[in-house]
Amino acid sequence: MLTNKPDETEKRPCKNCGRKRVRVRQVETPPRPSCWECVEKHLGAAMVLLSEIHNGYEHRLRLIGHLHEAEDESQEWPHLHHMIRQTRKAYQQKGTVPDWETLAREVQNAH
Numbered sequence: 001m002l003t004n005k006p007d008e009t010e011k012r013p014c015k016n017c018g019r020k021r022v023r024v025r026q027v028e029t030p031p032r033p034s035c036w037e038c039v040e041k042h043l044g045a046a047m048v049l050l051s052e053i054h055n056g057y058e059h060r061l062r063l064i065g066h067l068h069e070a071e072d073e074s075q076e077w078p079h080l081h082h083m084i085r086q087t088r089k090a091y092q093q094k095g096t097v098p099d100w101e102t103l104a105r106e107v108q109n110a111h
Contacts (some may be wrong), residue, residue, distance in 0.1 A: 001040070032073075033036070034072050034077065035074070036073075036111045038073040039084075042066045042067070042070035043070045043084075043100070043104070043107065045062075046063050046067050046070065046098070047100055048086040049062050050097065050098070064092050067087060067088035067098075068083060068088055071084040071085045071110055077110040080109075080110045083103060084103065087099070
């Protein structure tokens with residue numbers, strides 16, 4: 001019998017906030033090919049959105065989304081991927097402004 005209520009044993013705490021959440025089993029999908037031009041595009045969009053945020057516009061979710069997309073596009077370059085991921089998490093969790101120059105330099109090194 002199928003029910004909409006998940007089994008209590010499927011709930012686990014979130015690594016970041018600690019709240020219990022339902023763990024959804026995901027199908028493995030291969031990562032898309034990495035593209036340094038897309039990484040640059042998404043980091044550039046994130047930079048623009050941060051300046052818009054500082055001017056009073058509500059673009060926080062878009063900024064986080066572009067950082068995530070840059071993270072996703074950079075999987076072929078582990079060091080760059082890790083830097084972008086840590087940048088996204090620091091902004092998302094603490095509001096830490098990204099070090100754009102270091103990220104740009106790392107994108108150039110990856111290319």
